[in-house]
Amino acid sequence: MALKTLGPKAAAALDQELMSTCAFSIDQLMELAGLSVSQAVYRVQPLHQGRRVLVACGPGNNGGDGLVAARHLFFYGYKPSVFYPKRSKNELYQRLAKQLEDLEVPFVDDFPSALKSTDHIVDAIFGFSFSGEVREPFPQVIKSLEETDLPVTSVDAPSSWDIDNGPPNSGLGSTFMPATLVSLTAPKPLVKHFTGRHFVGGRFVPPYIAKKYDFEMPEYQGMDQVVEVPPSGQKL
Amino acid sequence: MALKTLGPKAAAALDQELMSTCAFSIDQLMELAGLSVSQAVYRVQPLHQGRRVLVACGPGNNGGDGLVAARHLFFYGYKPSVFYPKRSKNELYQRLAKQLEDLEVPFVDDFPSALKSTDHIVDAIFGFSFSGEVREPFPQVIKSLEETDLPVTSVDAPSSWDIDNGPPNSGLGSTFMPATLVSLTAPKPLVKHFTGRHFVGGRFVPPYIAKKYDFEMPEYQGMDQVVEVPPSGQKL
Numbered sequence: 001m002a003l004k005t006l007g008p009k010a011a012a013a014l015d016q017e018l019m020s021t022c023a024f025s026i027d028q029l030m031e032l033a034g035l036s037v038s039q040a041v042y043r044v045q046p047l048h049q050g051r052r053v054l055v056a057c058g059p060g061n062n063g064g065d066g067l068v069a070a071r072h073l074f075f076y077g078y079k080p081s082v083f084y085p086k087r088s089k090n091e092l093y094q095r096l097a098k099q100l101e102d103l104e105v106p107f108v109d110d111f112p113s114a115l116k117s118t119d120h121i122v123d124a125i126f127g128f129s130f131s132g133e134v135r136e137p138f139p140q141v142i143k144s145l146e147e148t149d150l151p152v153t154s155v156d157a158p159s160s161w162d163i164d165n166g167p168p169n170s171g172l173g174s175t176f177m178p179a180t181l182v183s184l185t186a187p188k189p190l191v192k193h194f195t196g197r198h199f200v201g202g203r204f205v206p207p208y209i210a211k212k213y214d215f216e217m218p219e220y221q222g223m224d225q226v227v228e229v230p231p232s233g234q235k236l
Numbered sequence: 237m238a239l240k241t242l243g244p245k246a247a248a249a250l251d252q253e254l255m256s257t258c259a260f261s262i263d264q265l266m267e268l269a270g271l272s273v274s275q276a277v278y279r280v281q282p283l284h285q286g287r288r289v290l291v292a293c294g295p296g297n298n299g300g301d302g303l304v305a306a307r308h309l310f311f312y313g314y315k316p317s318v319f320y321p322k323r324s325k326n327e328l329y330q331r332l333a334k335q336l337e338d339l340e341v342p343f344v345d346d347f348p349s350a351l352k353s354t355d356h357i358v359d360a361i362f363g364f365s366f367s368g369e370v371r372e373p374f375p376q377v378i379k380s381l382e383e384t385d386l387p388v389t390s391v392d393a394p395s396s397w398d399i400d401n402g403p404p405n406s407g408l409g410s411t412f413m414p415a416t417l418v419s420l421t422a423p424k425p426l427v428k429h430f431t432g433r434h435f436v437g438g439r440f441v442p443p444y445i446a447k448k449y450d451f452e453m454p455e456y457q458g459m460d461q462v463v464e465v466p467p468s469g470q471k472l
Contacts, residue, residue, distance in 0.1 A: 022338055023331035027263035035271075042459050075439045076459055095259035102258060102442040203311045206338040223278050223312055 003229065004215045006186040008163040011128040014185060014213050022206060026092060030061070033155075033184050034068020036201025036225045040182045041069065041122060041153050042076055043228070044197060050119025051079045056111065056141060058125035058159070059086040065155050065184070066124025067096035074103050081106045083114060085137050111141045121145070121152045123178060125159035128188055134160050145176050152178035157188060166193030182226065186215040194231060201226040239465065240451045242422040244399040247364040250421060250449050258442060262328060266297070269391075269420050270304020272437025272461045276418045277305065277358060277389050278312055279464070280433060286355025287315045292347065292377060294361035294395070295322040301391050301420070302360025303332035310339050317342045319350060321373050347377045357381070357388045359414060361395035364424055370396050381412050388414035393424055402429030418462065422451040430467060437462040 006014065018024045041053065055070040057063035063084065070080040082100060084107055087093070101107075108114040115121070123145060125138060134142055142160045145152060152158075158178050161167055166189075167175045181194050185202035200218045203225050210217050218227045242250065254260045277289065291306040293299035299320065306316040318336060320343055323329070336343075344350040351357070359381060361374060370378055378396045381388055388394075394414050397403050402425075403411045417430050421438035436454045439461050446453050454463045 023334040025261075025263045025328075025331065027261045028267050031264050031267050039459055071440065072459075075456070092261075095261065098259040099440075099442075102444065204307065204335075206335075208338065220311070223275055223308075 003187050003191060005189045005191060006213060006215055007189055008128050008131070010213055011185070011188065014209070017209065018205075022209065024204075030064045030068055030092070030096070032204055032225065033065040033201065035072055036184065036199075037065055037069035037122065037124070037153070037155050037182050038072035038076065039224060039226045040180060040199040040201070041073060041078075041120065043199075043226075044153060044180045045120040045151065047077050051077065052118045053078050053080045053120045053122060054108070054114050054118035055080055055082045055122040056125050057082060057084040058127075058138070059088050060127065060129065062124050062127030062155055063088070064093050064096055065127075066122055067093065067100060069122060069124070069155075070105060071096075071099055071103065074100075074105060081108050081114060081118065083108050083111050083141075085109070112144050115144055115148055115150065118150065121148070121150055123152050123154040123159050127156040127184075128163050130157060130159070130163065132162070142176060145178075151180065153180040153182060154178040155182055156184045157190060158194070161190050161193075164189045166190045186213070191231075196231060197228060198231045199226040199228050239423050239427060241425045241427060242449060242451055243425055244364050244367070246449055247421070247424065250445070253445065254441075258445065260440075266300045266304055266328070266332070268440055268461065269301040269437065271308055272420065272435075273301055273305035273358065273360070273389070273391050273418050274308035274312065275460060275462045276416060276435040276437070277309060277356065279435075279462075280389060280416045281356040281387065283313050287313065288354040289314050289316045289356045289358060290344070290350050290354040291316055291318045291358040292361050293318060293320040294363075294374070295324050296363065296365065298360050298363030298391055299324070300329050300332055301363075302358055303329065303336060305358060305360070305391075306341060307332075307335055307339065310336075310341060317344050317350060317354070319344050319347050319377075321345070348380050351380055351384055351386065354386065357384070357386055359388050359390040359395050363392040363420075364399050366393060366395070366399065368398070378412060381414075387416065389416040389418060390414040391418055392420045393426060394430070397426050397429075400425045402426045422449070432467060433464060434467045435462040435464050
């Protein structure tokens with residue numbers, strides 16, 4: 001049985017509903033999203049296999065989730081660094097960045113160079129609201145992600161993928177296929193093209209909302225904020 | 237070596253600094269505090285020993301932490317109920333209560349009756365800003381907490397205790413001694429009178445802040461948001 005997914009319009013409507021009817025603040029949702037991402041990274045990149053994690057953050061909510069994840073990773077014992085070339089003027093993102101600066105987490109400017117001294121990459125560039133055009137300075141970043149042999153964990157969507165249709169025809173002869181995907185709240189339709197390890201995070205969604213948007217809450221274990229699910233709609 | 241503690245004035249100043257210089261929002265801090273409390277309860281009250289948790293919430297921040305903890309406990313598989321007699325008009329607390337109502341978590345009015353059908357109690361009535369006077373309707377609640385044989389987990393302070401000096405002379409012939417205490421950010425001086433299991437939660441405080449306020453960050457394990465520490469300043 002294929003995993004039920006949420007298209008970009010439904011995902012946007014759900015986010016709006018969480019922040020209105022359901023009374024969550026964006027601070028809360030972003031804290032929980034970033035926490036989920038950090039827990040998935042902890043699972044796929046054990047500390048003894050390398051502590052250096054480069055978190056690539058886009059200008060929107062996906063980037064904010066990355067900033068929160070970087071903070072939690074710091075406290076787990078990782079050595080995060082952050083690539084955040086298009087800083088939002090949004091007050092929330094500025095605060096999340098300040099929280100990292102207070103931990104002396106380095107912000108790096110040159111993504112290809114930074115790749116040479118990391119063990120893992122978190123791709124928090126574009127999320128479910130991405131549609132079609134990769135703007136500067138991100139084309140080079142996406143190209144680096146396509147070419148790297150390092151493990152990448154993507155937040156909600158592999159950046160540059162179409163939310164409905166999956167990998168774009170990049171014309172570069174390679175496809176960006178992250179090792180890990182963390183779907184936030186519910187998987188997006190692109191997961192049918194994804195062949196890596198797949199986690200879902202969203203252990204706060206009221207059951208009536210899952211029912212209304214017609215997706216299943218996965219069975220989380222213990223106190224975990226993420227759960228690994230079968231890739232590509234196939235049972236593990 | 238005795239655990240370093242934070243008196244009520246220092247704790248208030250630290251909270252202010254976290255929300256100003258350190259750029260945390262109260263939504264974030266409360267989410268993290270409630271998450272810590274939920275993780276401590278998960279440790280001391282395994283699901284198979286009884287899932288019913290009665291969360292007693294006071295009118296301030298301590299109560300807000302309790303509301304967040306109740307939500308996480310619900311998702312872990314507990315059956316929380318909430319006693320919240322003095323609802324704050326503060327918008328944040330109203331939202332946290334709504335998040336519980338959406339999960340159909342029952343709000344109960346009669347604390348002594350509710351005690352008859354629970355397995356565990358979370359005391360989120362008063363925190364570090366409490367000083368001296370237990371106002372209505374809480375005297376009866378404190379009396380029930382003194383008399384119950386059920387395990388109680390107190391948030392930051394056993395309610396009615398003086399933050400510096402510990403248990404009050406209640407004149408009732410008994411002292412309220414919860415089974416578990418979760419100190420938020422850093423223990424308060426009252427811990428020297430506390431003989432139960434002691435957890436600390438605050439895995440987000442920048443090291444320079446811990447240094448400035450002269451307390452130690454305990455060594456958290458894995459992805460845990462709480463760590464158990466020796467009670468009463470004695471090594472375990």
